[in-house]
Amino acid sequence: MARAVTPQRKALNTAIAALIGALIFFPIFWTVLTSFKTETQAIADPPVWFAFDWTLENYTAVNQRSDYLLHFWNSVVISVGSTLLGLMIAVPAAWAMAFVPGRRTKDILMWMLSTKMLPSVGVLVPIYLLFRQLGLLDTRMGLVIVLTLINLPIIIWMLYTYFREIPGEILEAARMDGASLREEVTHVLLPMAVPGMASTVLLNIILAWNEAFWTLNLTAAKAAPLTAFIASYSSPEGLFYAKLSAASTMAIAPILIMGWFSQKQLVRGLTFGAVK
């Protein structure tokens, strides 16, 4: 039901929302803008807004630092790898809990969630030492393993809430028609589950891409994803604002775009289905 409002009221609302939206977004806007300036213009006093010599030299410079593409690729491998690995482990579990719920299903779900509450820093020492022992420090493989494990509960929960919305009668009907378990899954369940799985994947890639505890503590030069690479700009190098901005823009752009497409799923995934 649309509420009756005067156009003036609507215009006022729009103006306030635009102003506040612009203020909140401003740091991102300013970063993107600065990435097209020269270093001198980036720190000009007073700040220059649009009347500067737009340049792509920062992007070239950042990419020429031979390692940038490596770190970008590390981020891709780690976030996509851990999400897909997690999905492979989680789909059967979520399927089973959604469609063959037992007496203890709820307890298992709650327990899985509780592992997510374990603060990472509480197990920093053993994981660090284990990784050192196993030669997993500063490897992409090591980070894929850790991020898979820390995001597994979220993946299972999201899939579970989506699977639960698939009507069970359809599966019953397929079963009556003599469909085997495998046929039931591949021909009936999966097509209905694909949208939910896609949202789960999207949210988890975002979370893994931005994860900044394990990625900072378990990597050095070789396997560092963008989170850790950007952190290296906290040294005096960070005073090269234009280059910092270019590196930052490239690091956040893909995830910002994905995030905008997954607003609704974000709410559901991050609240474990408590708010939809």
Next chain:
Amino acid sequence: MATTHARAAARLMISPSVILLLGWMLIPLGMTLYFSVLRYNLLMPGDNPFVGIENYQYFLTDPAFTAALINTLALVVGVLAVTIIGGTLLALLLDQPMWATGIWRILVIAPFFVMPTVSALVWKNMFMNPVNGLFAHLFKSLGLAPFDFLAQAPLFSIIWIVSWQWLPFATLILLTAMQSLDREQIEAAEMDGAGALSRFRHITIPHLGRAATVVVLIETIFLLSVFAEILVTTNGGPGNASTNLTYLVYAESLLRFDVGMGSAGGVVAIILANIVAIFLMRAIGKNLDA
């Protein structure tokens, strides 16, 4: 009803997840507990004798711990206050009829997708830097002396940065909850002559209560573990002024290589987080039955 066969299959399908999560929880947790009762420093090779609760005594009586505990609480409470109040106001605003809502919503939630190291560095260098930051320029144009945010108000600055990152989360969830509010109920109240303020107080706030609880609890879990923002801005300083519990444990473990002490700190962090977790689990568990 599920057959025995289906049950066996289901158990088989769940077990990999359960085993992995059980291992991920129990092995490191056991090791943390074990290390926490040893005198074990990576810089001092040799045996690691059992010392009982010595590490805990040192950790808990260290002034740095008290400082870190206070900072952790200030950070959590500060960010929660900003994001819940700001988030409610923003959600209310975005719920009003207006043009191009989608665009404004996108602008508001964007900070959530910025990785912590980027947002911390952008704020630190391009805004809070006392010489070249935009705030410095702004202060100067107002005739004020430049203010070195991260040196003079480090914790406030970190609360500011982290609030910017989490405001979108609170807004988005409260907005989602608001949009599921029954319009007819509001209209009925309107017809009965309830003013905007009393409608907000008696209908909107109770309805938002549950969503707000979820926001508080989930944010708390994440805010107890704020790390990257501190690492790249202040390194916990000056002194311990912006060291939280997570950063303190990190410093003991990976900067001073004191495995025993770091582990004791880790156990303390786990206990604290668990107190919060119990409440969170209850809130979410209730929803499962619904």
